[in-house]
């Protein structure tokens with residue numbers, strides 16, 4: 001049993017870490033950045049405010065990463081992004097063909113834990129930082145709700161992969177938020193035949209994700225999916241995409 005007499009007040013535990021690179025946010029961007037840096041011999045402290053890695057792609061949110069496959073109306077179904085993200089997705093395809101989001105969590109965790117140069121702080125949120133006299137960031141402060149510890153993590157390099165830009169915001173960097181009008185940068189992401197779209201103050205949309213597990217074995221014959229030999233007949237754009245044969 002731990003006992004303590006009353007006192008005038010207490011402070012949480014504090015841990016001071018020194019490293020080469022602090023990565024704030026353990027979504028796919030922060031996870032891949034940490035692994036890449038660690039493999040280059042850089043010591044990394046990866047700070048993630050959730051109990052799992054993966055951010056929007058984790059089992060908590062479940063947005064799969066298929067970024068290269070559908071840009072600007074293209075139907076680039078065989079396009080893939082390389083590097084660490086490809087390594088993760090190939091591993092996931094091998095070990096997790098049914099696409100269980102919880103299994104992807106474990107693959108991400110395993111990839112990070114395998115790197116001796118990464119110190120991972122889960123359930124730990126960056127909430128404050130310290131600036132040097134040169135106006136550069138010298139340390140971040142983070143709070144772990146699970147061990148009631150405040151971390152002060154010092155480094156010469158910081159990567160803001162929080163998705164929300166929390167480090168840049170706390171450092172006082174200029175920012176803008178929301179969607180710019182299409183004409184500002186001539187964005188091609190929206191079909192150019194549509195009328196100009198004004199700037200919007202709000203950020204994004206709401207998402208409802210659902211998944212259904214496959215409880216029956218896949219048929220060994222009679223599978224109606226397209227084969228690679230048919231690929232030449234498949235349209236490159238969604239607009240003219242042929243309807244599947246009944």
Ligand SMILES: Cc1cc2nc3c(=O)[nH]c(=O)nc-3n(C[C@H](O)[C@H](O)[C@H](O)COP(=O)(O)OP(=O)(O)OC[C@H]3O[C@@H](n4cnc5c(N)ncnc54)[C@H](O)[C@@H]3O)c2cc1C
Pocket residue numbers: 024025026027028029030047048049050053054055056057063064065066067068124125126127161162163164166204205206207
């Ligand atoms: C509605 C929607 C649909 C999408 N659909 C697709 C799709 O179909 N295909 C595709 O490829 N991409 C899709 N994306 C995009 C994809 O989710 C993102 O590109 C990808 O998840 C971005 O990864 P990230 O690591 O930059 O950010 P995130 O996944 O947001 O990760 C950021 C991480 O930082 C953590 N964090 C935040 N603040 C702090 C803090 N203060 N301290 C510590 N950690 C913090 C967060 O908890 C989170 O885990 C979609 C995104 C959205 C919003």
